[in-house]
Amino acid sequence: MxxxxxxxxxxxxxxxxxxxxxxxxxxxxxxxxxxxxxxxxxxxxxxxxxxxxxxxxxxxxxRKRENGGTVIVAAVEGEMHWVGIRMISELFQTDGWNVADLGQDNPIDDLAKLVKQRQPDLVVLSLTRPDRIPIARKAARMLKELENGPVVFVGGPEATLPTFNDDIHADLVSANPLQAINEASKLISDRARPVTLNEHLVSFGIKVLNLRRHRGWTQQELARRASLDRTYISNVEKGRQNITIGAAVKIANALDSNLADLIDRN
Ligand code: B12
Missing domain, CATH: 1.10.287 (Helix Hairpins)
Incomplete structure (x- = not known):
């Protein structure tokens, strides 16, 4: 199937x-x-x-690109059911989150220690058995009281019942992983993600390629004018060359452009 x-x-x-x-x-x-x-x-x-x-x-x-968000996913102390957690971990990962999946039965103190150490954006706590509700309540409160503590989501199959929700001070109580992912995305949507070196190199390469073609030059011609090797130009255009500032200036001058314009990704 x-x-x-x-x-x-x-x-x-x-x-x-x-x-x-x-x-x-x-x-x-x-x-x-x-x-x-x-x-x-x-x-x-x-x-x-x-x-x-x-x-x-x-x-x-x-997979979407990494979104820069970090999440710890854990079943609460004494809770051995963790299939739901595995699903949630995988879905968050696919959504671009960096996920630490702690699996079943996480003692509250140890969980709090790890959260203090790793400073995740979000902690997702799961419980299946109703007798774990007091433990989940305690865990959520402890995490929320940490200095710079994370956002905390609590859930499981019974999360829609009023008895479950009662008094759990979490940022979200839900049984629906997609709702959790949706709410979580809002936490990081306005966080500026740093541009990676690879993204810079690819965008630089595309600009060089377009300007060269616009002038009707071969790679050999640009290489000659910039006093660089043709294979170097070829790698730059493919975004595969971790280009030096010196070489970038030579290319910019040869193209009658300037370095800032070639680096600008807009
Ligand atoms: C597999 C299983 C086990 C395995 C678990 C193995 C493992 N690695 O997980 C083992 C053998 C350990 C086990 C043990 C027990 N089990 Co059991 N188990 C099941 C079973 C068959 C499947 C559970 C499961 O994985 N479901 C699939 C997952 C995907 O569903 P889920 O966990 O609900 O998760 C979904 C949502 O709830 C949500 N979700 C979960 N967490 C969170 C968190 C957030 C923030 C959000 C947004 C969403 C979310 O996401 C998931 C996807 O939608 C169920 C049967 C059933 N009807 O579910 C019984 C069941 C859960 N077990 C039950 C019981 C009673 C027990 C035991 C007490 C049995 C015993 N007498 O020893 C023990 C308790 C052990 C313990 N200390 O926790 C009962 C629970 C009844 C209740 N409400 O109390 C069930 C319902 C069986 C039944 N019909 O009675 N069990």
Whole structure:
């Protein structure tokens, strides 16, 4: 089914929520009715975890660029259910976040220590069992009280119930990972992302190529006028040359342009 869904271009989130989650709900029902034993459930869970990773990798082949945001995703103390967390981690990663997935059963103090150390933008806490609600409440409060503390989202299958939401001081309480990703994007949408060296080189190369063509010159001609090698010019135009300022000035002068204009990415 998964391969078929991938072949038909069905997206990562739809495969997670449309195939894996209902399949595990069925496994849970079959376990309750005694039709399946724990070994069968463990086997199903382990296959699902593997497939979540595989589908995630495929999702990331169309990955957005890194968005500069960092998120820690964790199941609260005593919570052994972490398939949901794996899905959330993969979806955040595909959305361009740098994700630390801590998996199941994270003691509150240790979690707080790690958060202090890493200073993530966001912490996503997950819980499945209602008896974990007081622990989730405590964890959220502790994280929110940290100096420069992160934004905290809390959720899980029962997050829509009033008993769950009651008194949890989180920035979002939800059962819907896509809502979480959507809200999270707002946190970083206005953060200016630094331009990478590669992006500078590619944009510089395109400007040189366009100006050279505009003048009707070959790469050889530009190389001659700039006193550089032709292969150097070729690599510059492809954005593959970590060009020196000296060479950039020579090219700018030869093209009757100036360095600032060639570097300007607008
Ligand atoms: C697999 C499984 C286990 C495995 C988990 C293995 C693992 N690596 O995760 C194991 C064997 C450990 C296990 C143990 C137990 N389980 Co269990 N388990 C399941 C099962 C079959 C599947 C859970 C699952 O992965 N679902 C799929 C994921 C994708 O769904 P999800 O977790 O809900 O996550 C989704 C959303 O909730 C959301 N989400 C999750 N977190 C967050 C956070 C945020 C911020 C947001 C926005 C969204 C979000 O994102 C996900 C995608 O939509 C369910 C059956 C079921 N109906 O779900 C029972 C189930 C959850 N288990 C149950 C129980 C009772 C137990 C045990 C108490 C059994 C026992 N007597 O020992 C123990 C508790 C262990 C513990 N200390 O936590 C009950 C829970 C009932 C309840 N509400 O209390 C269920 C529902 C079975 C049932 N029908 O009774 N279980």
């Amino acid at each position: 998964v391969d078929d869904a991938i072949d038909r271009g069905i997206g990562q989130a739809s495969i997670y929520f449309g195939i894996f989650a209902p399949a595990l709900a069925d496994i849970g029902d079959a376990w309750i009715s005694g039709e399946l034993n724990i070994a069968a459930e463990h086997h199903a869970t382990s296959i699902t975890l593997r497939e979540i990773g595989r589908v995630g990798e495929i999702g990331r082949s169309n």
